[in-house]
Amino acid sequence: MKKQVFDYIICGGGASGLLLVNALLEDSYFDKKKILLIEKETKNSNDRTWCFWETNPGNFDFLIKKSWPSASFKSKELNLNFKLAPFHYKMLRSKAFYKEIYQKIEAQKQLTLLKAEVLKIKENKSTSVVQTDKGIFESEKVFNSIFNPKALYNQKKYPVLNQHFIGWFIKTNTPMFDPEKVLFMDFDIPQQGKTRFLYLLPTDEKHALVEYTLFSEDLLQKEEYETGIINYLNAQGISDFEIEEKEQGNIPMSCFPLEQFNTPSLLNIGTAGGWTKASTGFTFKNTERKINQLVSFLKTEKNLNQFQTRNRFRFYDLLFLDVLLKYNEQGSRLFERMFAKNHPLTIFRFLDEKTTLSEDLKILSSFTFEQIRWFLSALFKRIL
Secondary structure, rough: OOOOOOOOEEEEEHHHHHHHHHHHHHOOHOOOOOOOEEOEEEEEEOOEEEEEEEEOOOOOHOOOEEEOEEEEEOOOOOOEEEOOOOOOEEEEEEEHHHHHHHHHHHHOOOOEEEEOOOEEEEEEEEEEEEOOOOOEEEOOOEEEOOOOHHHHOOOOOOEEEEEEEEEEEEEEOOOOOOEEEEEEEEEEOOOOOOOEEEEEEOOOOOOEEEEEEEEEEOOHHHHHHHHHHHHHHHHHHOOOEEEEEEEEEEEEEEOOOOOHHOOOOOOEEEEOOOOOOOOOOOOOOHHHHHHHHHHHHHHHOOHHHHOOOHHHHHHHHHEEEEEEEHHHHHHHHHHEEEHOOHHHHHHHEEEEEEEEOHHHHHHHHOHHHHHHHHHHHHHHHHHO
């Protein structure tokens, strides 16, 4: 079968693939580039809910389902309410995002959308060849967002936790929610030896997304998540409600260097490239930032494996995961201490990897002596 050649090939039409498509189409530098997007499914449903904080205006504000100016954090010892300014916490449903990007694709001719399954990607001298069930394609710049977790889970050097959850979009018969405030984390629930919290996003006084979430190695039976949601709602006096929609997810949290699989002509992006924030599981905004960096990098015409995404925050995340893996039942105490001893907005900036080294050290030093000992032990093991 004859190979078709493109300037850029994007494998996978999830968040990272479509964010890259959007960035390329919006930059006139790439107007004459032939682009191929390969996606096996038609993306037209709310199969994802992406949440993130950012200052206004954001690139996708016109698609945002809901935005909140305030937030709260709760644990057994702490009940913290705070304004998010200059940030807003935002919810983006995937259906609106997919529709917007696909409309852009249909409106121009430089990008070919192929509905096909990627079977294999292999190097061929200075190019990468993408084999699909509908043809063979070649490019000097291939971007892969199709995540294969085998390498991640078949190693022991880097810890792998899962952020796993079930969420219900509910409607109550009477006003029960504050639509101006998101409950970022509520650890005031039975931990049962694992790091567990509730996450509540009210879209108005009667509608909210409530998620039962864990940071742990092993997944639960479906009934345990849903029992956790019911128990939480009952504890808040919410018993008369209707479930309008459900969602379920599992996000791998690891600092495993997936970038080692990049080559001069192949770059793994999104979750496949290790772009998920390892300590929190946040992916969408982190990926958008890296896509912006990538677009600038592409204009240098350098080999793709020269694109760097690692920094000191990756090492912080690694130590945090080392500690959380060993002391998973203490996760709520770690988050509680961090929010109790630091301004919440400093924590958000830290998670955005925008704090100074002195601010980093202040956050790291805010833990108890016992917790600091956990981190130092993890540090020594990594160094030695």
